[in-house]
Amino acid sequence: MAHQVIMPKQGNTVESCILLEWKKAEGDTVKLGEVLCEAETDKAVIEVESTASGTLLKLLCAENDEVPVLSPIAVIGEPGEDISSLESADAAGKPADAQPQELREEIHRKPPGDVPMQTRSGLKGVSPRARNLAKKLSLDPSEVSGSGPEGRVIERDIFTKAASHQPLTPAARELHAREGGSLPRHGSGIGRRIRSADIAESKAEYRDIPLSRIRAVTARRMLESMQQSCQLTLTSSADASAMLSLRKRCKEEDGTRDITLHVMVLFVLSRTLGEFPYINAHFLGDRTREFAHCNIGFAVDTPRGLMVPVVRNAQDLTISELAGEVKRLSRTCIDGKAGTEVFEGGTCTVTNLGAYGIEHFTPVLNPPQVAILGVNAITITPVSDAQGRIILQPRMGFSLTMDHQAVDGAPAAKFLQAFTQAVESVDQTAGI
């Protein structure tokens, strides 16, 4: 009895995957657990394993297809077996129609003007100029009769054709003849005639880029975040002298080189959150949920877009362990190899734009988390010392966005104050 392999579900939020590459071909013998193909979710590249042993009788999806999770992708059985009832992807829904149309990249669709020369008997050819003009005007030159030497389609034939389909005012026709370019489908003149003003307007140059999977997910989540929470951002700063001197020390030895300013912030946060459970929490509408452990997410900028992997039980990690974990997670995200579990279970999030010199911003919450901490650049700031003298001090800025539904300003400010104080003595607490 033949067996259907289905696209597995990857975490709660994944609805479909893009099939990247088949590792097996029809007719190959496969074993249970062997990798059949690679697929890309919104966060990671996964390997789809065979759920049966036998001969790969049929591939139901092509590379680059977007496949809804839980729909069949292949049929495995004995050679010669009748699999007609299993061949159709319809068995579990139509992958081609199920996907959101706007997410498809239209790279394969040919422009209408780009047709082979001899598409119609009797056509003697199209001049390069006519061909290019037809492309611009979205016309098919094979539907145009040529008036050039030996029946060649020449520029004026395309103009004639264009004029017959799109009524232009005389001024618009002259403008178009002079300047070329594409025409709007219809215009604002009488009977939708195209006026010269319509042509001028349509000349604005832009480019449509379809959203990638990750972009689309990010877009949706960000919008939901703003629509469903009540966000307020508090800003403060801390003397960064202790961080900088610790960083300097860390850089000198191989074992501690990965302990960056970013890691120190995560470390201090992991040690501070325990005292402020209302920050290390989720807002669930009718209740808040405070966590005993700190699973800290941190934003990573990858070639695929923004990703937020999570360091689990950060409160139990030494700073060196934390540094190793941050490095490992960042690398898997950048390589596109992170599994969906990497992104799940965060209790609080850090986002760091300090490296780009950003001095203040308003991070957007990652619901249902109650808080997200933004890390800003270190700036040299005049402050007064104990003797009241003005001195220059390196200070790192922090922007804490919290959900006002879950927590009020004053408690959040208390947290931020405790956090910044802890930052200023990180060299004492880091234990190295």
Added chain:
Amino acid sequence: MPKTIVVNPADIRRRETIALKSIPLNQYEGNFEAELEKYGSSRLKRILYDMMIIREFENMLDSIKREGAYQGISYDHKVPAHLSAGQEAASVGQCVNLGPEDFIFGSHRSHGEILAKCFSAIQSLDESRIQHVLEGYLEGDILRVVESHFPGSDIRELAEHFILYGALSEIFARKTGFNRGLGGSMHAFFAPFGSMPNNAIVGGSGDIAVGAALYKKINRKPGIVIANIGDAALACGPVWEGLTLSAMDQYHTLWGDMSGAPPYLLNICNNFYGMGGQTCGETMGYGTPARVGYGVNPDGMHAERVDGFNPLAVADAIERKKQILLEGKGPVLLDTITYRISGHSPSDASSYRSKDEIDSFRQQDSIISYGEYLRQHSVISEGEIEAYRQQVREKIRRTVELATNQAVSPFAEERVIETAMFSNQVRESYGEGESEMLDWGEENPRVQQISRKMRFAYDASGKPYPASRLYTFRDAIFESLLYRFSRDSSMTAYGEENRDWGGAFGCYRGLTEALPYHRLFNTPISEGAIAGSGVGYALCGGRAVVELMYCDFLGRAGDEVFNQMPKWQAMSAGVLEMPLVLRISVGSKYGAQHSQDWSAVLAHMPGLKVMFPATPYDAKGMLNQALRGSDPVIFFESQKLYGIGEQFAASGVPEGYYEVPEGEPDIKRPGNDITIITLGAALYEALAAADVLQERWNLKAEVIDLRFLNPLNYHPMIESVKKTGKVLLVSDACERGSFLHTVASHLTRYAFDFLDAPPAVLGSRNWITPAAEMEDLFFPQPEWIIDAVHELILPLEGHRCTTNQSTLEDKRRNRLGV
């Protein structure tokens, strides 16, 4: 055709005989006491040394060519070498009494002459002068190698090594050669020491050297000029033409205080073979080349045969002949007998001569006999000769070692060749001092006449002026020339009917009054020598304007215009400049041999700048541009246009100086619908066609006059074709191989995506030019242009063709070759 010289029927019909003087053959009698007195023992020994090192140099090349090695150094030399072993006494003897200011030009077999001339100059120049020459040559590139690897004991030995290394590096095509390896064995030369370009075309130096002698004469420079050519080269037309040019009566009858012939000596290096052909007994009939002198002038060119096996006999002859030349009594012909023991080239199996003959000449080896002569008179000992032998072997070995070392002597990069093609300099004057002018201001009749003419063809209301009142194309040529004559004191112009007649088409009228004879003169009907001597004049550093009365005569000057004029700047690696303008008139109404436009042939030749103006404004501005440059320029003029007025520059042709930017085509009439590109006189046919296109079909043609063939900026044409998508090209040249096909091909490549039809090229029919009455069958007419547009580019509503410009007809004509 000066009226002062009268042809008298009584004189020419008188019964008379001409008695020729006898021609001396090998008359030198050695007198050792006198020779020792004259040269001193060290100079006499130096002659032997020079002969020995030249022999070793040639033997080395022979060994490398035949065995791929010399003294254990292996080298694969890919290029032929024409060796002169056996001819050393002739070349060294020739240079004994020459100074650095004396020039020698040579042939493909001139290694010995280059070395001999340079070694002689090294002995006669003072040390600081030598130092200056070596340091300044090619930015010191050769000197740096020699100084660090092969310095010698003093400056003269350093210079000797410099010459050996520079010559061999050149032969081996190295960047450290005299000409960065761009000349090679057959063209190597070293001008600072008077060794001038050697020529791979047999007899090629025969007229170039006459131009060099004219340069010395006209610019009052010291020294004489020798053309060393082979005995077989006397059969070459340009050699004969050069002789006639060098022997013109006018130097004595008309040149006034510049009286006297140019100091030209034609030295026949008579080795009795032209390749394998025996000039005495087989391929020539002169018996003795010295005899030819009486065919040239009443002095018989002071010709004599010299024993080229005795260097002192040759030195004596040159000394006596140099005196004659410096007195203005030349030209001189020497028949210097010699013998090459080596073959014509490495591929020569000596199938044409017997071993006995070669052996008999080995018995006469000048190095042995001259060495023995010195030894007998106790000038030198056998031990010293042996020491010389060791020394020259060691020096040549070291030279080979250096010249074949890729690290020390690399090949030139691509950029070196490209940048050597043109010198692109702005030279207000190549001469020194004031220009010698006669009546050239307001007192000049032509200047007066031009001042009354209308410099734009139409009056304020757009009505054309009558032809007689127009400032014309030929006036523009005159003005440009007159200006540069007044600025550049080195400038001279000559050709057929240039003086008195005023040029066959009137361009030079008024110049006769403006210029002394030596700056404007008539030549024999010798197109080869006219162009070739222009090359020689220019490469010496003087500006020359020479002309071919009809383009059809270009064949007569083929070698000079194809091989000499374009090549010497690059073959010298930019050591030479070539400020030579060759005016070529394209005819009409004169039939098949007087009406051809061969511009494509010249545009094809690398190293030429080629211009073809079609309006008075362009003629003056372009000739101005050509006449202030440093490159060889072919300046085409159409005889259809000499009488035309200026129809485009509304403010008229400027009276003052201006230039048309080089290589820029000109839009003569702007338009959006079709581009018509023209070259030469066809501009006016194109304008007539453009009028019809406008009137009948409301099509605005953009008419672009190419003006230049090379260099050429395609940008304006590309922009026009991008705009119109349609292009037709038309000129009076025969269609097959027309330069416009080159332009069309480039435009297709540069603007393919914008084309609405393939570019259409119109030219004259591929026929002989018929008589004036039938020329409309031959030259492109306005209706041909309309018909071609209709047939090939854009069918015109309601048009009925009167000629057949169809593709089918074109194929038929091609199939028949007509």
